[in-house]
Amino acid sequence: MRNRRSGVPAPLLIPASLGVAFLVLPLVGLLVRAPWGTLWSQLTAPGVGEALRLSLVCATAATLISLVLGVPLAWVLARSRARGRSVLRALVTVPLVLPPVVGGVALFLVLGRQGIIGRWLYDVAGITIPFTTPAVVIAETFVAMPFLVITVEGALRAADARFEDVAATLGADRWTTFRRVTLPLVAPGIAAGSVLCWARALGEFGATITFAGNFPGTTQTMPLAVYLALQRDPEAAIVLSLVLMAVSLGTLLLLRDRWLGRAGAGMAA
Amino acid sequence: MSLAAAVRVRRGALDLDVDLGIADGEVLAVLGPNGAGKSTLLRVVAGLLCPDAGRVAVDGAVWDDPAGGVRVPPHERALGVVFQDALLFPHLSVLDNVAFGLRTRGVRRPVARQAAGRWLARVGLEGLGDRRPDELSGGQAQRAALARALVGDPALLLLDEPLSALDARTRLTVRAELRRHLAEFAGSTVLVTHDPVDAMALADRVVVVEDGGVVQAGTPLEVSRAPRTDYVARLVGLSLLPGTGAGTSVRLDGGGEVAVAEETSGPVFAAVRPESVALYLSRPDGSPRNVWPARLVGATPHGATVRCELAGEVPLVADVTATSFAELGLAPGSEVWASVKASEVTVYAR
Numbered sequence: 001m002r003n004r005r006s007g008v009p010a011p012l013l014i015p016a017s018l019g020v021a022f023l024v025l026p027l028v029g030l031l032v033r034a035p036w037g038t039l040w041s042q043l044t045a046p047g048v049g050e051a052l053r054l055s056l057v058c059a060t061a062a063t064l065i066s067l068v069l070g071v072p073l074a075w076v077l078a079r080s081r082a083r084g085r086s087v088l089r090a091l092v093t094v095p096l097v098l099p100p101v102v103g104g105v106a107l108f109l110v111l112g113r114q115g116i117i118g119r120w121l122y123d124v125a126g127i128t129i130p131f132t133t134p135a136v137v138i139a140e141t142f143v144a145m146p147f148l149v150i151t152v153e154g155a156l157r158a159a160d161a162r163f164e165d166v167a168a169t170l171g172a173d174r175w176t177t178f179r180r181v182t183l184p185l186v187a188p189g190i191a192a193g194s195v196l197c198w199a200r201a202l203g204e205f206g207a208t209i210t211f212a213g214n215f216p217g218t219t220q221t222m223p224l225a226v227y228l229a230l231q232r233d234p235e236a237a238i239v240l241s242l243v244l245m246a247v248s249l250g251t252l253l254l255l256r257d258r259w260l261g262r263a264g265a266g267m268a269a
Numbered sequence: 270m271s272l273a274a275a276v277r278v279r280r281g282a283l284d285l286d287v288d289l290g291i292a293d294g295e296v297l298a299v300l301g302p303n304g305a306g307k308s309t310l311l312r313v314v315a316g317l318l319c320p321d322a323g324r325v326a327v328d329g330a331v332w333d334d335p336a337g338g339v340r341v342p343p344h345e346r347a348l349g350v351v352f353q354d355a356l357l358f359p360h361l362s363v364l365d366n367v368a369f370g371l372r373t374r375g376v377r378r379p380v381a382r383q384a385a386g387r388w389l390a391r392v393g394l395e396g397l398g399d400r401r402p403d404e405l406s407g408g409q410a411q412r413a414a415l416a417r418a419l420v421g422d423p424a425l426l427l428l429d430e431p432l433s434a435l436d437a438r439t440r441l442t443v444r445a446e447l448r449r450h451l452a453e454f455a456g457s458t459v460l461v462t463h464d465p466v467d468a469m470a471l472a473d474r475v476v477v478v479e480d481g482g483v484v485q486a487g488t489p490l491e492v493s494r495a496p497r498t499d500y501v502a503r504l505v506g507l508s509l510l511p512g513t514g515a516g517t518s519v520r521l522d523g524g525g526e527v528a529v530a531e532e533t534s535g536p537v538f539a540a541v542r543p544e545s546v547a548l549y550l551s552r553p554d555g556s557p558r559n560v561w562p563a564r565l566v567g568a569t570p571h572g573a574t575v576r577c578e579l580a581g582e583v584p585l586v587a588d589v590t591a592t593s594f595a596e597l598g599l600a601p602g603s604e605v606w607a608s609v610k611a612s613e614v615t616v617y618a619r
Contacts, residue, residue, distance in 0.1 A: 162356055163358060165315075165350075166350070166356050168317065168343040169315055169316075169317070169344075169346075169348060170344075170373055170417065170421070171344050171374045171421065172373040173342070173344045173373075180369075180373075181358060184360040185358075185359070
């Protein structure tokens with residue numbers, strides 16, 4: 001007889017194995033087909049380092065902006081009793097399900113030179129946003145911030161709100177309570193949300209190419225470079241993909257030890 | 270440092286309407302079953318919940334007056350609260366937990382830590398300041414929570430079931446310590462509890478709250494000697510029989526009659542202690558005036574005695590020794606005769 005505790009029933013085992021294969025095989029393919037012989041010359045080719053640096057800078061900037069705007073937003077969603085909160089939450093999570101290209105078009109309509117705000121920015125301050133590095137950051141923030149918001153909101157809901165009551169009875173106003181009690185309590189959740197947000201920003205493609213274009217040095221991030229390389233030099237595309245994969249996995253593993261393990265434990269507790 | 274509170278709150282099924290008055294240095298216990306509104310009352314006084322109507326004033330300063338548009342937020346009220354689960358901040362050391370209330374009020378860190386250290390010593394946690402809260406036992410955590418609540422020298426101390434999360438042995442020691450700290454505390458204290466022993470041991474006065482209203486108030490002795498509701502009677506281990514006095518007997522509202530030693534008249538309570546009820550298998554000889562047939566419906570061991578719940582015309586609780594329980598061959602369902610001396614029945618006006 002099958003040991004019920006360790007055995008996996010066949011109707012679950014087979015699809016699960018197929019699922020693993022489906023997720024892992026493409027990555028294996030990337031490794032198998034990589035031009036290991038010319039790897040170094042490919043890596044040091046002009047443009048690769050530039051695209052990588054731009055990707056890292058923009059993804060980090062997008063994560064920082066998401067933290068500054070997203071954590072307070074998550075607090076409002078989780079703690080305030082304002083009416084229309086469910087509508088607000090739905091609006092905030094729209095970028096999660098919106099095709100990124102559509103997001104790019106929408107950003108263009110608002111911040112483009114003929115856009116609602118963009119026109120005014122150009123007339124008054126002479127600022128043009130589309131097709132610049134700031135446009136990359138804006139596009140990535142638009143797409144990635146909801147990941148941070150919903151993660152932090154979940155952490156806030158899971159955190160025991162009675163600690164905030166205690167802080168209030170100890171003379172802490174709401175701002176002090178937020179800084180000294182709430183933030184430390186949900187720090188693991190914020191860390192997890194930041195990693196998700198950063199990883200999403202790093203891989204952003206659709207909104208970026210629509211709103212920021214594809215200019216080497218200013219707006220061409222790694223995903224854009226990969227796509228472009230695939231058209232003319234598939235080997236280069238594989239190398240760039242490997243780099244992007246290595247950076248993502250490396251960051252995830254690095255942060256996993258420091259933060260995410262604790263986040264998992266904290267959420268289970 | 271006196272408290273005068275009139276609190277009206279309607280929340281779901283709860284309709285709370287309670288008036289409290291506490292003098293300087295006095296400890297008032299709010300005793301009541303779960304869901305009676307005790308914690309809601311405490312949250313209103315702490316400022317964590319807005320009352321619908323009423324008024325809360327401490328030392329003449331108004332904290333809550335919805336009609337007058339006055340509402341002092343919780344962090345501006347000079348109070349300390351100890352919750353049932355100590356609720357020490359998990360991200361701070363024990364010392365920084367105790368220092369928290371001083372830091373929020375602008376005391377510099379070294380000074381606040383020194384004061385916190387002194388308080389930790391006072392509650393018997395000297396040298397444990399560097400620990401994380403999860404490294405403390407339940408009793409230690411509750412002591413630290415008390416130190417944290419008292420460190421800011423509040424006018425009002427609110428204790429919300431401070432001992433009920435502790436195991437029986439720890440509860441005894443922490444209760445004794447708490448009694449000492451409350452005696453030294455100059456401000457007023459409100460102790461919310463469902464444990465009559467806490468109320469009797471710690472409070473100067475007891476207010477019994479049931480279904481959102483005060484049903485009885487008095488000193489612990491008064492309340493335990495002359496309970497006015499079944500809930501209190503059960504807590505202090507008495508059978509409470511409401512009736513109407515006529516000479517030396519009381520006609521019970523539930524039917525039947527109880528003979529008493531003193532003359533009474535009008536609506537009264539007759540209270541019977543379980544240890545003064547005797548049980549027999551057949552109607553006892555002689556002519557005791559209080560003899561009723563009854564059926565044993567429940568029996569629970571209670572130290573060396575067995576507490577027997579009796580159903581019949583006159584519902585009673587009887588304590589019999591384990592030996593006589595066995596000798597009588599009692600079991601739930603047994604038909605018995607219960608007898609009480611008239612002199613053992615306490616009577617007081619309703």
